[in-house]
Structures are given as C-alpha cells and as structure tokens.
Amino acid sequence: MAGQFEAIRIKYGKVGPGRYISHLDTIRAVERAIRRMGLPVLYSEGFSPRPKMTFAAALQVGVGSVAEHMDVLLERGIEPADVLCMASSAFPETMPLIAVGRFGGGYALPAKIRRARYLIKPFCRDEAGWSCGSLQDAIEAFKATPSVTVLGRDGKEKDVKGLVYAVRAVDGALEVEVACGDKNLRPQYFVDALSAVSGGLYSGAYDFCRTGLFIDLGRGLQDPMDDCADTAFSEVFRS
Amino acid sequence: MGIYGMKAACADGPETIRRRLEQRILPMVQKPGRYAGGELGAIGADWDKTKASILLAFPDAYEVGMSYLGFKILYDLVNSHEGWRAERAYSPWPDMERAMKNESVPLYGLESLSPAKRFDAIGITLQYELSYTNVLQLIDLSGMRLRSSERGEEDPLVIGGGSCTVNPEPLAEFFDAFLIGDGEEAMGEIMWILEMRRSRTISKKQALEALSALEGFYVPAVHDPSSVSIRRRVLDDLERFPAALSNEVVPFVECVHDRTVVEVMRGCERGCRFCQAGYINRPVRERKASTVRAAALESSAKCGYDEVSLLSLSTADYSAIGPLVDRMAPELAEKGVAVSLPSLRIDAFSIELARKVGTHRKTGLTFAPEAGTQRMRDIINKGVTEEDLMSAARAAFEAGWEQVKLYFMIGLPFEALEDVEGIADLTFKVLALGREVAAGKGRPPSRIRINVSVGTLIPKPHTPFQWLGLERSEITEGKKARLRGLMKAKGITLSLSDAFTSKLEAVLSRGTRTMAGVITRAYELGARFDGWGECIMPGYWIKAMEEAGMDMDTEASRGFARTERLPWGHIDTKVRTDFLALEFEKARQVENTGDCRFTACNLCGVCEGGIKNVVRGPEE
Numbered sequence: 001m002a003g004q005f006e007a008i009r010i011k012y013g014k015v016g017p018g019r020y021i022s023h024l025d026t027i028r029a030v031e032r033a034i035r036r037m038g039l040p041v042l043y044s045e046g047f048s049p050r051p052k053m054t055f056a057a058a059l060q061v062g063v064g065s066v067a068e069h070m071d072v073l074l075e076r077g078i079e080p081a082d083v084l085c086m087a088s089s090a091f092p093e094t095m096p097l098i099a100v101g102r103f104g105g106g107y108a109l110p111a112k113i114r115r116a117r118y119l120i121k122p123f124c125r126d127e128a129g130w131s132c133g134s135l136q137d138a139i140e141a142f143k144a145t146p147s148v149t150v151l152g153r154d155g156k157e158k159d160v161k162g163l164v165y166a167v168r169a170v171d172g173a174l175e176v177e178v179a180c181g182d183k184n185l186r187p188q189y190f191v192d193a194l195s196a197v198s199g200g201l202y203s204g205a206y207d208f209c210r211t212g213l214f215i216d217l218g219r220g221l222q223d224p225m226d227d228c229a230d231t232a233f234s235e236v237f238r239s
Numbered sequence: 240m241g242i243y244g245m246k247a248a249c250a251d252g253p254e255t256i257r258r259r260l261e262q263r264i265l266p267m268v269q270k271p272g273r274y275a276g277g278e279l280g281a282i283g284a285d286w287d288k289t290k291a292s293i294l295l296a297f298p299d300a301y302e303v304g305m306s307y308l309g310f311k312i313l314y315d316l317v318n319s320h321e322g323w324r325a326e327r328a329y330s331p332w333p334d335m336e337r338a339m340k341n342e343s344v345p346l347y348g349l350e351s352l353s354p355a356k357r358f359d360a361i362g363i364t365l366q367y368e369l370s371y372t373n374v375l376q377l378i379d380l381s382g383m384r385l386r387s388s389e390r391g392e393e394d395p396l397v398i399g400g401g402s403c404t405v406n407p408e409p410l411a412e413f414f415d416a417f418l419i420g421d422g423e424e425a426m427g428e429i430m431w432i433l434e435m436r437r438s439r440t441i442s443k444k445q446a447l448e449a450l451s452a453l454e455g456f457y458v459p460a461v462h463d464p465s466s467v468s469i470r471r472r473v474l475d476d477l478e479r480f481p482a483a484l485s486n487e488v489v490p491f492v493e494c495v496h497d498r499t500v501v502e503v504m505r506g507c508e509r510g511c512r513f514c515q516a517g518y519i520n521r522p523v524r525e526r527k528a529s530t531v532r533a534a535a536l537e538s539s540a541k542c543g544y545d546e547v548s549l550l551s552l553s554t555a556d557y558s559a560i561g562p563l564v565d566r567m568a569p570e571l572a573e574k575g576v577a578v579s580l581p582s583l584r585i586d587a588f589s590i591e592l593a594r595k596v597g598t599h600r601k602t603g604l605t606f607a608p609e610a611g612t613q614r615m616r617d618i619i620n621k622g623v624t625e626e627d628l629m630s631a632a633r634a635a636f637e638a639g640w641e642q643v644k645l646y647f648m649i650g651l652p653f654e655a656l657e658d659v660e661g662i663a664d665l666t667f668k669v670l671a672l673g674r675e676v677a678a679g680k681g682r683p684p685s686r687i688r689i690n691v692s693v694g695t696l697i698p699k700p701h702t703p704f705q706w707l708g709l710e711r712s713e714i715t716e717g718k719k720a721r722l723r724g725l726m727k728a729k730g731i732t733l734s735l736s737d738a739f740t741s742k743l744e745a746v747l748s749r750g751t752r753t754m755a756g757v758i759t760r761a762y763e764l765g766a767r768f769d770g771w772g773e774c775i776m777p778g779y780w781i782k783a784m785e786e787a788g789m790d791m792d793t794e795a796s797r798g799f800a801r802t803e804r805l806p807w808g809h810i811d812t813k814v815r816t817d818f819l820a821l822e823f824e825k826a827r828q829v830e831n832t833g834d835c836r837f838t839a840c841n842l843c844g845v846c847e848g849g850i851k852n853v854v855r856g857p858e859e
C-alpha cells in the first residue's frame with residue numbers, strides 16, 4: 001500500500017486582517033481548518049503527527065494575497081468540488097478558499113516556484129507623490145537605472161534590479177513580478193528601490209497583495225492550478 | 240485623566256480606528272495579528288439591535304488572554320443572547336501601546352474595532368496581581384480617568400472579576416464594581432442592568448446601586464468595607480450552563496494554549512493550606528462525564544485544535560476520569576486529536592492516565608511534592624508521602640519518561656533549614672531512581688533529567704496562612720543559596736523564583752486601599768507586564784513605594800494578629816475564618832486535614848442552602 005495516495009492542490013487567499021497572519025500561524029490555521037473539514041488527510045508518524053501538507057511560498061506578514069497555494073496528501077481521493085464545499089465554513093473568512101484541483105504529484109511545489117506577482121497600492125490614495133503620472137515616471141526611472149540596491153532589514157545591501165522581471169502601472173497601482181522561490185524579493189524592497197530612483201514615491205504604508213504565483217515545470221511559467229485536473233473554483237472568486 | 244489625555248480620540252469610530260491601524264500602526268508593530276481581529280468564530284461587527292454591550296478586557300498579552308477559559312465562557316454566554324454583545328480586548332505590548340498613543344487610537348474591541356467608550360461596560364479579569372499595572376493601562380487607553388470617582392456619567396462601568404477580587408482593596412478606587420465568585424449567573428444580571436443603562440432607564444448611580452444589591456457584588460462607591468460583608472457568588476451546579484461553547488474564537492496567532500478546553504470540575508477539597516484556589520473555589524462541583532465528552536467532541540470538531548484539555552484544579556480527582564479518558568482518548572485520536580490533563584496527582588494512577596493520553600510525551604511530567612520533608616508536607620497539608628513520589632516517579636521512568644519536573648516551595652511557615660535541604664535529598668533520590676530504572680532497561684542513565692523549580696510562598700488572603708507575612712527576603716535568600724550549593728549536579732537543573740517579584744506579589748495581594756496610589760505611580764513611571772521577567776522594572780515600584788513613604792520589605796512581610804480586621808475582611812468567601820484559623824493551628828501541630836469527599840466534613844462552612852459537593856462518579 002505504501003506510496004498510494006491522492007493529492008489535492010488548494011489555492012486560497014489572505015484578505016482583510018488575514019494579511020497579518022505569519023507563515024507559521026498560517027500553517028497552524030490551515031491544519032485546524034483541515035481538521036474542521038474532516039478531510040481524510042495523511043498524517044506524519046511520531047509523537048505529534050502533523051497533516052502532510054506542503055506550502056508553496058511563505059508570505060510576509062502584512063501582505064495580503066489571492067494566490068496562496070498548498071498541496072495536501074489524502075488517504076483517498078475526493079472530488080475537488082466536494083472539498084470546496086466542505087471548506088466553505090471551515091476556512092475563516094479572512095483565509096478564503098479560491099480553488100481546489102486534483103494534483104498528480106511528482107514534484108514538491110516549493111521547489112518549482114519561480115515568480116510572484118504583487119499589486120501595490122498606497123493605503124491612503126490622496127497622499128502627495130502618488131499618481132498615475134508619477135508612477136509611470138518612477139517605473140521609467142527604475143528601468144533606466146542599470147543597478148538598484150536597497151538596504152535590507154538585516155542591514156545587508158539587496159540587489160533589486162536583478163530580481164524584478166516585470167513592472168507596470170495599472171489603474172493607479174503598481175503591478176510587479178519578482179523572483180520567488182530560490183531567490184526572493186520582498187515587495188517592500190521593490191518599493192524602496194522605486195522610491196530611491198524616483199526621489200520618493202509616498203511616505204505612508206503600502207497595501208501589498210500577492211496576485212499570482214508561477215511555477216516552472218519546463219514548459220514555461222504557469223499558474224500552479226494549471227497543473228491540476230478537475231479544478232473547482234469558489235463562487236466568490238470565479239470572476 | 241490618565242497620562243495619555245486621549246479624550247479627542249474617543250470621538251472617533253471604528254472606521255477611523257481601522258484606517259489608522261492599517262496605515263500607520265499594524266505595519267510597524269510586532270505580531271500585528273494580535274490587534275487585527277478577524278479570527279474564526281469571532282462575532283460580526285454589526286451593532287444594530289444591540290441592547291447592551293460589554294468589552295471583555297484581559298490585562299495581559301493576547302496570547303495569554305486568548306487562552307483563558309473564563310472569558311471564553313462569558314463571551315459565549317453574552318453573545319448567545321439576542322441583543323447582547325461582548326467583544327474582546329487585550330493589553331497591547333509596549334510597542335503597540337506607544338503606536339496607539341502616537342496615533343490617538345484608544346483601546347478597541349477586536350470584533351468591530353469600536354472604541355472602548357462605545358461599550359456600556361468594560362469587564363476586566365483579575366487573575367494575578369502582577370497584572371495590576373496593565374489594568375490601569377486598559378482603563379487609561381480607553382480614554383477614561385483611572386479613578387472611578389473621577390469618571391463621568393457617560394463613561395462605561397468598569398467591572399472586575401476573577402480570583403484576585405477576594406482582596407479587591409488595592410484596586411477598589413479604579414473599579415465601579417467587582418464580582419466575587421462564579422460569573423455565569425452574575426454575567427446575565429450585569430447585562431440586564433446594562434440594558435437599562437443603555438436605554439437610559441436608569442442613571443449610572445442607579446446601575447451601581449442595583450449591582451450592589453446583588454449577591455457577590457462589591458461596589459466601592461456604595462459599600463463601606465469596614466462594616467459590609469460581601470458573600471462570594473457560587474454556582475451550585477455547572478450543568479446549568481453548557482460545556483460546549485457556541486461562540487468560540489480560534490486565534491491565528493500562536494497562544495499559550497492552543498487547544499479546546501473543557502472544564503470537568505470546579506473547586507478542590509484537598510485542602511493544601513498554601514493554595515488560595517483551593518479555598519476560594521469551594522465546593523467541588525463536577526460536570527457529568529457525558530457532557531464533558533460531548534463538549535470535547537463537538538468543540539474540537541468545530542475549532543479544529545489537535546488537543547483537548549480536561550481542565551480543573553486537580554483533574555485526576557475527577558471521579559469519572561478513568562472511564563472518561565478510556566472512552567474519549569481513542570475517539571479523539573481517530574480524528575488526530577490528543578487529550579491533555581493539566582493537573583496530575585503524585586500517584587501511579589495519574590501516571591497511568593498520562594501514559595494513556597500520550598500528550599505529556601513531548602512536555603515531560605510535573606510533580607508537585609511542594610516540600611522536601613514529611614513534616615513540612617504535613618504542615619501544608621499536602622497529602623503526599625515520599626513513597627507516593629517514588630512510586631509515581633518509578634512508574635513514569637518505567638513508562639519511558641526521561642525528564643521529570645519537580646515543584647517545591649520555600650518560605651513556608653515553621654520551616655527549618657533541614658526542610659529546605661530535604662528538597663535536595665528528594666531530588667537526588669528521584670534522579671538516582673531514574674538512572675536505576677533506565678540502566679535496568681538498557682537505556683543511558685545520563686539521559687535522565689530532573690528540573691527542579693522552587694517558588695516562594697506568598698501567604699494569600701483567605702488561606703490558613705493569611706495572617707502571616709512574606710518571609711523576610713534575607714532569610715529566603717539564604718535558603719536559596721543553600722539549595723544552589725546542594726544541587727549543583729549533572730542531570731539536575733534548579734530554577735528559583737525572583738525575590739523582588741515575590742515581594743511585589745505579596746504587597747499587591749495583601750495590600751489595602753493605600754496601594755492604589757503606589758500602583759498608579761508605578762504605572763505612571765512606566766511599569767507594565769510585571770509578571771513578565773523581561774518587562775518587570777523593580778525601580779519603578781521601589782520609587783513609587785518610597786514616594787508613598789512605604790518600604791517594600793516591611794509591607795511584604797507585614798503579618799496580622801488573629802484579632803485584627805484583615806484588609807480583605809469584608810469579603811466572605813463562605814469559608815469560615817474560624818476554620819482557617821483552626822487549619823493554621825493544625826499546621827502548627829503538624830496535623831493533616833482530610834478531603835471531605837472521602838472523609839468527614841471539616842465544617843469549612845461552604846456547604847449550605849443548596850451548595851454542596853457535586854461528585855457524580857462514573858456513569859453507566
């Protein structure tokens with residue numbers, strides 16, 4: 001029987017106060033949600049058995065998301081649509097399930113993550129220095145600068161330019177695609193860099209939201225849910 | 240006004256608070272999840288149809304407060320009633336307090352982010368004396384004046400509850416009312432009065448008078464402590480309230496205890512003479528095993544915790560514990576949930592229980608012989624012998640435990656140096672036994688570890704030792720030095736309580752109303768989270784005491800004559816003072832007192848008018 005299992009891939013979000021949940025707290029919260037659902041999940045051996053789950057990529061505290069992913073190993077197969085149904089009341093509103101698909105296995109999700117996309121807005125839009133025009137200027141300045149480094153929280157210089165793959169202004173917000181996985185760039189560092197090259201963007205706190213996560217399976221970058229079958233989407237997030 | 244002068248902020252509503260939190264505060268503070276709300280099971284933000292509201296405020300960090308069963312019970316009780324609303328608040332950590340002050344954000348309820356002043360009352364639980372400066376922090380951050388007499392007609396009532404209310408005097412000036420005793424029935428009465436208050440049917444003064452007429456309530460503005468007698472409120476039967484909570488909040492942030500808690504019984508009749516909880520929670524009232532089991536299954540399924548804790552002061556004494564664990568543990572294990580027992584006795588039966596539930600594997604076992612010699616254990620009426628400890632330890636080592644924690648106390652009455660040295664003797668005997676058992680089983684004896692924790696007796700109000708002061712610290716320090724010298728050995732780790740913390744706890748728990756000024760001053764100077772080793776600042780307290788013309792050592796070690804009226808003399812826990820005095824005499828005579836569940840009634844005075852021990856025994 002060894003080696004027989006079914007896996008599902010779950011896409012979920014962190015909205016509202018959900019953005020303040022740390023990665024470790026997220027893992028615990030998902031474990032509890034899975035127990036509430038009564039999902040027939042496989043447990044590890046030992047004194048304190050843990051559900052067998054793999055999380056795609058840790059999210060910084062304070063950053064919201066509509067693109068968190070995890071794989072869960074189950075004792076037996078369950079229709080993704082049924083999982084979504086079971087999850088409706090078990091997952092907190094601040095951590096809503098977005099989609100569930102059947103996953104064929106064969107690789108560890110975190111090892112394949114390459115890129116994340118973030119939407120960045122000021123919490124308070126009427127602050128000086130943040131407008132569509134100035135955003136575009138800042139992006140041009142960033143693109144024109146050959147190398148940009150910022151001072152990280154650990155006191156070390158971080159090379160930002162090499163880890164930013166795409167950046168554009170969308171409806172008064174910044175959309176940026178950055179390295180995620182082996183190499184990582186905190187969205188805050190990107191904003192710091194943008195601020196540095198443009199002589200200051202905005203002085204207040206930013207509203208960061210992870211809107212996409214991409215894996216590379218040798219067929220070009222793709223959404224992790226694209227490598228799933230029978231994917232069911234939550235009504236709320238279907239659009 | 241408190242030291243913050245936050246009056247202006249209090250006009251602001253939830254939207255302003257939310258905006259300031261999101262934009263200016265939460266991105267800057269540690270563990271922002273503690274201040275954001277949005278947990279599973281929290282009630283919604285809608286205040287429509289609210290007829291009465293209370294902010295349940297815990298004077299310690301979120302991680303501590305969220306683990307407290309009493310507030311879980313009251314939160315559920317209030318929110319299960321249509322038109323009543325309870326929200327939660329906790330002491331902000333110093334970084335958050337600074338941020339709130341800078342951004343003029345008052346204390347708020349996590350459910351709706353409403354400012355504290357929007358509520359009809361703020362209910363603050365008083366679980367330990369070292370949280371008193373945090374109590375002031377909560378009132379101050381609410382945007383109110385600290386002293387009840389200086390607050391206005393429109394300010395919420397500030398009501399205190401919890402075990403420290405058995406000596407309410409040090410905090411009497413800050414509170415409008417205290418509830419002494421069990422909260423289940425009294426909470427409903429408070430809410431009815433708050434309803435009348437909210438609809439302006441009665442004035443604040445009338446509300447306080449109404450509270451003062453109810454059993455268990457002490458209202459400093461109405462009652463004269465020198466003549467009144469406030470009877471503790473006792474719930475006759477726990478089964479009158481559900482064990483399974485319908486509104487239970489499951490936190491995201493890791494808390495002290497992340498688990499489903501079911502109270503199996505309230506009260507303990509073992510009669511350990513140092514233990515305040517054992518006297519102020521009498522009599523024993525057990526829940527039905529069937530209720531406990533159903534609540535554990537329902538609640539763990541709903542919350543999703545991987546652990547269910549069967550809570551009481553002494554869970555191994557719950558009459559149906561054996562059959563209950565036998566039945567529950569496998570049912571829950573199937574769902575990936577373990578059972579834990581927070582308080583075990585020192586006997587083989589308890590070890591067998593611990594072995595069955597398995598959760599103690601990770602954490603190790605704790606035994607509390609409390610004293611090192613039989614004479615001393617008889618003085619404190621800890622009905623445990625050395626043979627009990629050795630047989631329990633043997634059972635534990637044989638079942639595979641390699642780490643055992645022993646808990647002792649020093650500074651006990653009639654204590655001699657040989658009693659202190661007995662702690663070391665006993666520890667070495669347990670260590671030798673562990674090594675012997677390990678060697679016999681072919682395991683390395685060097686893996687056996689004994690962690691010894693030695694506390695200092697604080698003679699608490701309403702115990703037989705209440706007339707005594709704290710032992711002078713020079714004496715206690717000498718005993719600690721002796722222990723340090725004796726217990727330097729491989730395999731033994733000794734931890735000793737901090738002398739200053741013990742003194743502060745003694746001063747606060749045994750204090751009179753004059754302590755109000757000291758607490759206020761220490762708070763103004765910056766004292767917060769005094770129960771946290773990393774936060775306590777003795778300097779603030781020493782300065783505050785000096786300014787009040789008091790000496791910490793003198794105050795801490797002050798005793799009372801048998802004929803004197805005690806500072807807590809107006810609080811009647813239903814345990815007769817004569818009984819406590821007799822227990823003290825028996826301590827002097829090194830005599831034991833039995834547990835009235837198993838031997839004759841000791842005439843402590845608690846049982847009367849329908850209040851009696853409720854021991855149900857195993858069910859068929």
